Amino acid sequence: MKYRTAIKRTGAVILLLLPFLLPHFARGQKHFDFNTQCEEAYQDIIQLKLDAGQKILDAEKKRDPGNLIPLFLENYIDFFILFFNEDPAEYQARKAMLDQRIKWMNEGPESSPFYLFTHSVIHFQWAAIKIKFGDKWDAGWEFRRSFLQSKESEKRFPSFVPAQMLSGAMEVVAGTIPDGYKWLSSLLGIKGSIKTGMDRLDKVLMADDVTSHWFRKEATFYYLYLQFYIGNKHEEVFTYIKTHNLDIKNNYLFAYLAANLAINDQRAAYAEQVMRQRSREGGYLSMPVWDLEMGYVLLCHQSPDAHVYLEKFINTFKGRFYVKDALQKLSWYYYLDGDMVRATQCRTQILSKGGAESDADKQALKEAKSGKWPDRVLLKARVLCDGGYYGEALQSLQGKGSGDFHTPEDKCEFAYRLGRIYDGLGRSNEAVSAYLTAIKTGEHLKEYFAARAALQAGYIYERQGDKTAAIDYFQKCLSLKDHDYKNSLDQKAKAGIERCK
Numbered sequence: 001m002k003y004r005t006a007i008k009r010t011g012a013v014i015l016l017l018l019p020f021l022l023p024h025f026a027r028g029q030k031h032f033d034f035n036t037q038c039e040e041a042y043q044d045i046i047q048l049k050l051d052a053g054q055k056i057l058d059a060e061k062k063r064d065p066g067n068l069i070p071l072f073l074e075n076y077i078d079f080f081i082l083f084f085n086e087d088p089a090e091y092q093a094r095k096a097m098l099d100q101r102i103k104w105m106n107e108g109p110e111s112s113p114f115y116l117f118t119h120s121v122i123h124f125q126w127a128a129i130k131i132k133f134g135d136k137w138d139a140g141w142e143f144r145r146s147f148l149q150s151k152e153s154e155k156r157f158p159s160f161v162p163a164q165m166l167s168g169a170m171e172v173v174a175g176t177i178p179d180g181y182k183w184l185s186s187l188l189g190i191k192g193s194i195k196t197g198m199d200r201l202d203k204v205l206m207a208d209d210v211t212s213h214w215f216r217k218e219a220t221f222y223y224l225y226l227q228f229y230i231g232n233k234h235e236e237v238f239t240y241i242k243t244h245n246l247d248i249k250n251n252y253l254f255a256y257l258a259a260n261l262a263i264n265d266q267r268a269a270y271a272e273q274v275m276r277q278r279s280r281e282g283g284y285l286s287m288p289v290w291d292l293e294m295g296y297v298l299l300c301h302q303s304p305d306a307h308v309y310l311e312k313f314i315n316t317f318k319g320r321f322y323v324k325d326a327l328q329k330l331s332w333y334y335y336l337d338g339d340m341v342r343a344t345q346c347r348t349q350i351l352s353k354g355g356a357e358s359d360a361d362k363q364a365l366k367e368a369k370s371g372k373w374p375d376r377v378l379l380k381a382r383v384l385c386d387g388g389y390y391g392e393a394l395q396s397l398q399g400k401g402s403g404d405f406h407t408p409e410d411k412c413e414f415a416y417r418l419g420r421i422y423d424g425l426g427r428s429n430e431a432v433s434a435y436l437t438a439i440k441t442g443e444h445l446k447e448y449f450a451a452r453a454a455l456q457a458g459y460i461y462e463r464q465g466d467k468t469a470a471i472d473y474f475q476k477c478l479s480l481k482d483h484d485y486k487n488s489l490d491q492k493a494k495a496g497i498e499r500c501k
């Protein structure tokens with residue numbers, strides 16, 4: 001009797017203790033818990049406050065060693081450091097973490113929507129990293145893994161909205177792969193659709209559940225970049241930034257987005273304003289790219305301190321992307337200033353410094369190897385036009401005609417520059433006329449002027465609602481072979497055709 005009573009009492013004690021024991025038992029199992037602390041760390045990281053985010057993650061790992069989300073979010077830290085700064089030493093130190101993190105994620109429950117999602121994000125981020133470090137083949141396979149995992153995640157967990165963030169972005173990119181990379185997309189089995197991809201991203205931004213709110217800023221970043229480059233909705237993108245009050249002061253990722261897109265939309269003054277007004281508090285990721293971008297925008301107006309920023313980028317950046325481009329812009333600065341000694345020194349460095357993976361770097365290398373300097377009048381018009389100073393650019397060409405330029409390349413560029421200036425001023429008929437001249441005089445040249453003129457003419461007709469004419473010019477752009485910026489211009493032309501269809 002006493003024995004039975006003791007057993008009953010023991011059972012009662014266990015039942016009383018069970019609620020307290022279970023959390024400790026569960027905590028020993030690997031799981032995905034995107035809790036308040038993880039959300040706070042993620043929001044710091046996505047603003048590029050990496051140290052603050054890491055500090056929170058370290059505390060969360062001690063509090064709950066079984067939670068895999070902190071290990072997942074640490075991949076974002078590696079991604080931003082390696083993608084923006086391209087330091088080879090950092091790459092060697094961090095690249096083993098790809099396999100390690102995948103192993104950790106494999107320990108999580110497959111029943112969680114975070115299982116496939118975390119795998120997909122990690123592979124996607126490392127695809128981008130590996131492109132930066134020249135591992136293109138590995139990058140392709142990483143992209144494929146991410147692509148397939150995001151698709152599977154979307155099928156298995158249709159209500160988990162964040163899964164559509166990456167699948168949507170990759171769907172858009174896959175739908176515009178240039179012909180130069182078609183062999184790779186066929187080999188990897190990657191196909192996409194611009195409309196389907198953008199619809200998915202729209203869904204993420206419009207969703208009102210907790211998980212979509214977690215990743216809203218990241219989804220916004222992808223959405224705006226794709227709307228700008230693939231959707232060709234430049235004005236809408238800047239309107240979105242303003243009307244949605246994106247924090248381009250304290251969120252460095254948004255500040256970079258706004259400045260970078262502004263530079264590529266001939267809005268140098270706005271880009272400069274964004275960069276100068278961003279928060280100067282400590283704790284943000286140090287990025288030499290800010291000096292590169294500031295050098296670009298100041299060169300557009302030939303500001304006397306443009307060279308300071310370009311030189312600082314060249315001297316501090318440890319990567320390979322855009323080094324040749326920066327040296328070319330620096331050589332232009334000195335060339336326009338009449339300092340041929342320094343201009344020549346910069347041009348000579350183009351031959352040995354940096355990589356030639358990007359179209360801009362390839363073009364800089366080509367110019368340096370040619371031994372020819374640009375026509376000063378055309379170059380001055382170009383940098384003013386690139387900054388959106390169209391009135392001054394037109395003034396710089398005042399009194400000039402095709403007969404004032406002697407080579408076929410310069411004659412073609414003169415027509416193209418006029419087209420871009422008239423385009424920027426809203427004088428569409430004159431722009432199209434100039435573009436037609438550029439196409440006619442440059443379709444057999446290696447320079448990009450004819451292809452870009454065809455693309456720009458397509459944009460004008462697309463804005464006017466004449467989709468048939470727009471498609472004709474986009475196809476003309478695609479038909480021109482063996483010219484500078486071939487892959488990037490083809491991608492834009494293909495996107496234009498898809499939009500107009």
